[in-house]
Amino acid sequence: MSARLVCGQCGGFYGSKVWGSNTKYRRTIWQCNDKFKGEVRCATPHVTEEVKEKFLRAFTSLLEYREKLVENCRLAQKTLCHVKDIEEELEELQQEKEMAAKLVRQAIEENAHRVVDPETWQESYKGYLDRYQQAVEGIDQLERQKKGRKDKNREMERFIKHIEKADETLTDFEEGLWVLIIERVTVLIDGRLMFHFKDGTEVQVHHLEETPFHSIQQKEQVTMQTG
Structure with a gap:
């Protein structure tokens, strides 16, 4: 769970610790890895295996709005x-890259076969190289954005399929489901957990001894936070 638990105060990840390792009271807890670093200690509490039960409650709350949730995901x-839009920009930059490369080749050929002013030629040559490099960097950036969007689309598709097939009476924690649909879980100072699902939905869960769960969305509708 460590890769998903985040401190609500400093933003650092939680890590697992073993308490009472040599006693019958041995148990695993998770706490902020940076809790005792720096002058100001994080006030967020440690959490235990009850995170798994809270996850089940948060996930169950999503299923109350299954149809609306799937609609918003789509x-x-x-x-x-x-x-x-990215593909259109990529096409334009690819054309710019090819044009800049052509100008570089022409400049090299011109310098090899004609008498040119060195300073003028160097200035032009550098300008062509800069155009080429800017096009290459722009293409690389857009390709990363394209990949990120496709990855997000696949991620949301898997999320939707799990929501559509999920059993409303889910009672056992499933590590695979946790990894698949949880982006992160923020541990707040008062012990509440904010579950951030990969579709953008956020569900807040109180202590188990308090209310079963409390979704930050209104009960009448599910509001997707996609920003």
Whole structure:
């Protein structure tokens, strides 16, 4: 769970610790890895295996709005995961890259076969190289954005399928489900947990001895936070 638990105060990850390792009271807890670093200690509490039960409660709360949630996920896919605009920009930059490369080759050929002013030629040559490099860097950046959107689309598709097939009476913690649909879980100073699902939904869960769960969304509707 460590890779998903985040301190709500400093933003650092939680790590597992063993308490009472040589006693019958041995148990594993998770606490902020940076809790005792620096002058100011993080006030967020440690958490125990009860995180798993809270996850089940948070996940169950999502299923109350299953149809609306899937609808919003589909809308988010169309809005956030499309790549047509990126592909159009890539095509333009590819053309710019080819043109700049052509100008570089022409400049080299000109310098080899004609008498040119060195300073003028160097200035032009450098300008062509700069154009080429900017195009290459722009293409690399857009390719990363394209990959990120496609990865997000696949991630949301898997999320949707699990929501559609999920059993409303899920009672056992499943590590695979946890990894698949949880982006992160923020541990707040008062002990509440904020579950951030990979579709953008956030669900807040209080201590188990208090209310079973409390979703930050209104009960009447599910509001997707896709920003």
